[in-house]
Amino acid sequence: MGEVGEAQYFKSEIALLSFSDATFKPPLSPLLIRIDPLTPSGSSPSESDPSPISQHPQQDQQRKDAWLPITESRNGNAYYAAFHVLNTNIGFQALLLPVAFATLGWAWGTVCLTVAFLWQLYAIFLLVQLHESVPGVRHSRYLFLAMAAFGKRLGKVAALFPVMYLSGGTCVMLIITGGGTLKLLFNTLCDNHNGNTCAAHALTGAEWFLVFTCVAILVAQLPNLNSMGMVSLVGAVASITYCTLFWLLSVKKGRPDNASYASTLSQESTAVAKISDVLNAIGIIVLTFRGHNLLLEIQGTLPSNFEQTSREAMRRGVSMSYTLISLCVFPLAIAGFWAYGNQINGGGLLYSFPQFHKKQITKFSMGALYVLVIIHCLSSYQIYAMPVFDNLEIRYTSIKNERCSRLERTCIRLFFGGLTFFIAVTFPFLPSLSALIGSMTLVPVTYAYPCLMFLSLKKPRPRGLVWCFNVALGCLGLLLSALLVAAAAWTLAHKGLNANFFKP
Template identity: 25%
Template sequence: MCAIAQYALLWGIIIGYTIIASTSMIAVKKSNCFHKNGHNASCKTSEAMFMVMYGLFQVVLSQLPSMHKLAVTSGVAAIMSFAYSGIGLSLSVAKLVSNGVIKGSIAGNSLYSGESSLTTKLWNSFQALGNIGIAYAFSPVLLEIQDTLRSHPPENKVMKRATLYGIVVTSVFYTSLGCVGYAAFGSKTPGNILTGFGFYEPFWLVDIGNACIVIHLLGAYQVFAQPLFAAIEDRVSSKWPSNFLLEARYEVKLLFSTQTIWKVTLFSLIMRTTVVLLTTLVAILVPFFNSVVGLLGAIAFWPLTIYFPVAMHKSQTNVKKGSMKWFLLQCLVLASLSVSVIAAIGSLVGITKSLKHSKPFQAKY
């Protein structure tokens, strides 16, 4: 059950990354168009074209042999993450200061203003819980990352420290950006602060922020895709160990050099390319940023971040049934399950509504 949830989530996340990356590429094009032709100009373009471009890049990157070869890619992705988060936060602070007033409120949209109905507010609130959940969905790749660490110091100590620092930094950045962004834009806050065009100027800084997102997601895609590739390859090789598709290996070398970069099997080439193309197709058919991200967060949060780790902890530390600790852990599990269920419902409602008006291959941005 854990494996099914994990690999389904990994695939779902790279679908979401394809949507987000294409949205940022579109935002760069629109930003330059608005700067040149004015904020009311028609700058429509097809998101499908950008998803295909991103998918083609991933076809090449997917031929990297394993997680162990992603150190440089992950480092660049981390730098890009800090860069676009900082840009988004800085622009939001500047917008808030220029407004001279806090636009957001604890109650959100007024039910009497015509901006929102009670039902819409409810579904959007549920969906938002899923969006928050996806911010902490590193659990599916935690063990995969741990597997790439050296044995000294012990992997569990390194991961505890890395997890603590990661959660603290993530919480500070995302909470700050969410609160400041809402204070700056109120009910008009875009789902993605850098692609929703709350900011038109300076256009070059918006472009840099979105470029950082795309570069980050080029590497982040592989962090989540490589364990999925490895699982498929391990399963196939255990069933058909002597298949010629698995045995035939081809060397990839640098131009004008005899140095081998990596070796690839025919099966790996076909399978990884197929997964990336299928992922891109699904992203084109369901290109709804907030709803898809919310659904992924809902699916990931409870089973992989809460239920299985808590169950393993209770077994490992022999928590007595009926004790106070056991009771508190059960409350955590049930409360988290409730959050995941309502987040999934809210996101599915959002996807259903969006599908009614969806025209995947037409220019709409």
């Protein structure tokens, strides 16, 4: 039984590579494939099976599994998992939290932030458990878990666009943010209080994007997700450092004279406008927590066997990382709002801090903060891009039935880097659409789908406490997504959009 179980385990990992191209269309096919444990490893599948799986020796199956960058190395540990989770879950989006507090106020802002934190943390632990919900099967990709839970067709419809956007789209956002911060860094270091010293030598916005992309693709040549553990450590340290420094320095430098804690909701606004502003503020809080679409991939780097699964190590990694995340986001929101009140810039602390304290802090100190933001954007780019690299290599290996060479892997990553750079230059206003697109993609993936997938795969007792709780959270997550999309769309229609195509 041990040999049969071990064979089944390896088959489940690489079964997606065993199909012919006629029946397997990566990355749109499910990873979870039923394998009869009683069938000998050398026997042929039944001719009546509509989706026959080629039977390979166990050694060959391990070899194929080692072709893909996500599952190439399973030598990770709880610390590496914590580095990856920190690197992907905390960053520049947290600097917007005081903006949400300016609309919601102290009490409701704190309540919403606490609820969102606990909700998404619960969803994370559900995903950790679902990674190996079926004995001998590891769901190392979010899309494949969704198709295993919801069915092939519905899983594609529900999860394909959100997962692809949250990988590729986030990389585009990181180029825009990182490139824009490079420009801020240059202007800060060259400024002599009139801003004209380095104007003749300044790069254009597109050129700053190109500089950032070139460095990101250079770092992306590391072979697999597990090999990027130290990159994630650097990014995690950078993000924790600049988030902490922003709120500490904001408190230390003192509040502006006209700072007030009254809500920014105007008494003259219509009811629709007020509801929209409140929902947009809730959206800022909800969208602060991200990276759930990468959690299964991160857990896929951890070792696992029938005696010991990867769940315990991943739980330790998540617990360590979210302890640090809570120590960053709550002070950042509360202290940032205390420091600026309703005078906070709409761009968050990244723009409010230099706006109010430009004369109180040296340009080199401000430049150091910008450098930390840039480092974190560069390191996050690698982790968010990895599922795309993996999907492209799945396509290649399923057609060629061989590992990508170093040159081919480099070409794939250059292609993706060039594509994200082109999109960033074409749509430099994409951050203005982040609330709209994020509500359609991140909110279901983070808050709704884990609860619904748990119901589908674990099948708790109907109408029991666990069943009712997860149904309520899943439905509430989908409703919240719809409300946030409506609010973001209304705001765009009311305030307009500066669609500066090709003018970053």
